[in-house]
Amino acid sequence: MKYISTRNKSIKVSAAEAIVNGISKDGGLFVPEEFPKLTKEDFDKLIEMSYPERVAKVLSLYLDDYTYEELLDYATKAYSRFYGEDPCPLVNVDDGLYVLELWHGPTCAFKDMALTMLPHLLSAARKKTGETSKTLILVATSGDTGKAALEGFRDVDGTDIIVFYPSDGVSDMQKLQMTTQLGDNVFVCAIEGNFDDAQSAVKRIFNDAEMQAKLLSNGFKLSSANSINWGRLAPQIAYYVSGYCDLISSGKINFGDKVNFCVPSGNFGNILAGYYASLMGVGVNKLICASNVNNVLTDFFTTGEYDTHRQFHKTMSPSMDILISSNLERLLFEFCSRDDKLIAERMESLKKVGKYSVSKQELEKLNRIFAVGYASEDDTAEVISNCFDVYDYLMDTHTAVAMSVYDDYYEESGDETPTVVVSTANAYKFPCDVYDALAQDYIEDAQKATKKLYSYTGEEVPEPLSDLDKKQVRFTKVIAKEDIEKQVLEYTQK
Numbered sequence: 001m002k003y004i005s006t007r008n009k010s011i012k013v014s015a016a017e018a019i020v021n022g023i024s025k026d027g028g029l030f031v032p033e034e035f036p037k038l039t040k041e042d043f044d045k046l047i048e049m050s051y052p053e054r055v056a057k058v059l060s061l062y063l064d065d066y067t068y069e070e071l072l073d074y075a076t077k078a079y080s081r082f083y084g085e086d087p088c089p090l091v092n093v094d095d096g097l098y099v100l101e102l103w104h105g106p107t108c109a110f111k112d113m114a115l116t117m118l119p120h121l122l123s124a125a126r127k128k129t130g131e132t133s134k135t136l137i138l139v140a141t142s143g144d145t146g147k148a149a150l151e152g153f154r155d156v157d158g159t160d161i162i163v164f165y166p167s168d169g170v171s172d173m174q175k176l177q178m179t180t181q182l183g184d185n186v187f188v189c190a191i192e193g194n195f196d197d198a199q200s201a202v203k204r205i206f207n208d209a210e211m212q213a214k215l216l217s218n219g220f221k222l223s224s225a226n227s228i229n230w231g232r233l234a235p236q237i238a239y240y241v242s243g244y245c246d247l248i249s250s251g252k253i254n255f256g257d258k259v260n261f262c263v264p265s266g267n268f269g270n271i272l273a274g275y276y277a278s279l280m281g282v283g284v285n286k287l288i289c290a291s292n293v294n295n296v297l298t299d300f301f302t303t304g305e306y307d308t309h310r311q312f313h314k315t316m317s318p319s320m321d322i323l324i325s326s327n328l329e330r331l332l333f334e335f336c337s338r339d340d341k342l343i344a345e346r347m348e349s350l351k352k353v354g355k356y357s358v359s360k361q362e363l364e365k366l367n368r369i370f371a372v373g374y375a376s377e378d379d380t381a382e383v384i385s386n387c388f389d390v391y392d393y394l395m396d397t398h399t400a401v402a403m404s405v406y407d408d409y410y411e412e413s414g415d416e417t418p419t420v421v422v423s424t425a426n427a428y429k430f431p432c433d434v435y436d437a438l439a440q441d442y443i444e445d446a447q448k449a450t451k452k453l454y455s456y457t458g459e460e461v462p463e464p465l466s467d468l469d470k471k472q473v474r475f476t477k478v479i480a481k482e483d484i485e486k487q488v489l490e491y492t493q494k
């Protein structure tokens with residue numbers, strides 16, 4: 001299967017090339033030429049499979065320049081790094097209500113679902129494409145991608161990784177996870193700015209031919225570990241397929257029945273994978289896109305206008321504090337009959353004037369499958385507390401945003417379809433806010449809040465978060481957002 005650019009369909013590359021390059025040279029994102037379908041027989045087999053086997057099966061339909069055996073080998077290695085029996089358990093919290101926990105990986109957030117796979121996919125892709133330069137992974141992070149990518153790529157041959165994060169825009173726990181990162185091929189740098197500033201600078205570097213030439217003369221070619229990279233997105237489709245299989249095998253639904261997925265969204269990568277799963281044959285009624293008060297997506301799905309001219313809010317769900325959701329580009333590509341010129345125009349408009357609109361027909365089509373909503377900070381805290389009281393279920397701030405939006409959706413629609421709330425982080429990644437929501441007591445220090453949260457809930461602290469305060473901080477550099485390019489060059493000259 002070939003991959004085409006959302007901004008120019010005549011650009012066609014193999015899966016391995018799409019993964020090595022990360023982004024298309026015209027600035028577009030790679031999408032598969034067509035979406036493979038899973039049959040009833042496929043689902044019968046998938047239901048019997050382990051999670052790594054399910055991942056290998058789903059990926060083998062997209063990445064046909066990799067063998068099933070190769071993919072199974074990578075998936076087995078990747079998901080053996082997860083703790084507990086199941087890499088993504090589906091927890092039944094109430095009648096017809098499920099939580100799909102995607103945070104049992106090495107950094108305790110859903111980014112691990114794909115970022116434990118990506119280094120394997122990328123290393124193999126380098127071999128398959130005969131790449132001789134080193135690969136430089138540039139990451140802009142709102143907190144969780146950075147750590148998961150660092151953990152995934154640390155000391156991987158032929159690669160170096162630089163992570164930029166907003167200096168005041170991540171939780172203390174997230175910051176400490178990144179600044180204590182081990183490995184000889186890693187660099188972590190804070191910027192004075194927000195996530196969008198970091199992401200825009202990284203995208204600028206990807207589109208800057210002069211910059212690429214300079215990097216190449218230093219022996220490096222760029223790639224991305226953000227969800228603009230197809231190698232990041234593809235493994236995410238697998239957990240929607242897997243969650244659906246688990247619902248069937250537990251007898252809760254029959255094959256072909258529809259379910260809702262409610263997804264806490266930022267860059268739109270997670271929920272987009274859910275949409276792709278629906279194209280493959282997972283029964284989906286609604287995909288509910290949940291935002292925090294940075295509700296640019298809620299407004300977009302309501303009005304058809306994507307407008308980034310708005311105040312940026314720092315919230316207790318920092319991984320969703322995003323105003324430019326990159327992966328929406330891929331979704332819109334499907335909803336405008338793959339009109340690449342139109343997508344290129346809209347993205348140009350986004351860059352130049354910070355907004356674009358879709359047609360009424362497109363909006364109508366989108367609203368047939370997508371529902372939207374957002375949660376205020378108070379809503380989020382209240383849901384954490386209620387779910388703990390009522391279901392005895394502890395959730396993090398991002399998952400709580402989704403649960404709150406689902407509550408509103410259920411109340412307004414009366415839709416009784418079984419619903420899976422996608423849970424994206426362990427509560428201990430955001431101990432200060434989670435403890436405050438439960439006990440109305442805000443403790444600034446993440447380690448102290450962790451201890452308090454443990455004595456309040458009795459929930460186990462995951463091993464990767466339990467001894468961070470004993471680790472040495474290795475990275476303290478803070479730079480202006482204008483200096484990101486300079487920093488990248490400096491790193492490659494060392």
Ligand SMILES: *Cc1c(COP(=O)(O)O)cnc(C)c1O
Pocket residue numbers: 109110111144145227264265266267268269270271319320398424425
């Ligand atoms: C990244 C992240 C999100 C947002 O996911 P997108 O794919 O960017 O929409 C939500 N919650 C957590 C905890 C995250 O790390």
